[in-house]
Amino acid sequence: MLVDCRVNGRFCAQCCYGTEMVLTLEDIERITAAGYRLEEFAEYRDGFVRLRNVDGHCVFLDPATGRCRIYPVRPLGCRLYPLVYDPVRDEVLVDDLCPRADEVRRAVGDPNRYRYVMRRLLRSALRTAQVYGEALRNTYPSPKE
Numbered sequence: 001m002l003v004d005c006r007v008n009g010r011f012c013a014q015c016c017y018g019t020e021m022v023l024t025l026e027d028i029e030r031i032t033a034a035g036y037r038l039e040e041f042a043e044y045r046d047g048f049v050r051l052r053n054v055d056g057h058c059v060f061l062d063p064a065t066g067r068c069r070i071y072p073v074r075p076l077g078c079r080l081y082p083l084v085y086d087p088v089r090d091e092v093l094v095d096d097l098c099p100r101a102d103e104v105r106r107a108v109g110d111p112n113r114y115r116y117v118m119r120r121l122l123r124s125a126l127r128t129a130q131v132y133g134e135a136l137r138n139t140y141p142s143p144k145e
């Protein structure tokens with residue numbers, strides 16, 4: 001995590017209200033392995049499995065403290081925020097809602113941050129491909145030895 005989410009000594013949590021965060025397969029595996037049931041924290045909306053909101057905020061947000069209750073296993077999108085993908089423009093943007101947006105814009109040129117983001121995204125894509133591959137294993141003939 002390369003963004004300090006504290007503002008004036010308190011966790012900002014603006015991005016945890018009205019969340020539309022899409023969950024990857026890895027996210028679901030990690031959060032369920034931590035003891036949460038899928039139906040507790042996820043819902044299917046607009047073609048994706050997403051984090052659920054309760055009382056207008058993510059089910060995992062503690063609104064009293066602004067802390068994430070699953071911080072060590074939080075979804076990939078939460079880790080990458082304020083970098084967001086805009087499917088309409090097909091672009092990665094920095095969300096101006098985040099008070100650290102300018103800081104992140106400056107850091108995007110930082111090779112360490114770039115490597116971190118790419119590693120997370122590629123690992124997630126690979127895991128998804130693996131699950132699809134296993135699901136389709138019997139559909140395609142295996143190469144002959």
Ligand code: SF4
Nearest residue numbers: 016058060061068078
């Ligand atoms: S999982 Fe944690 S960081 Fe992500 S939206 Fe929910 S409370 Fe916020």
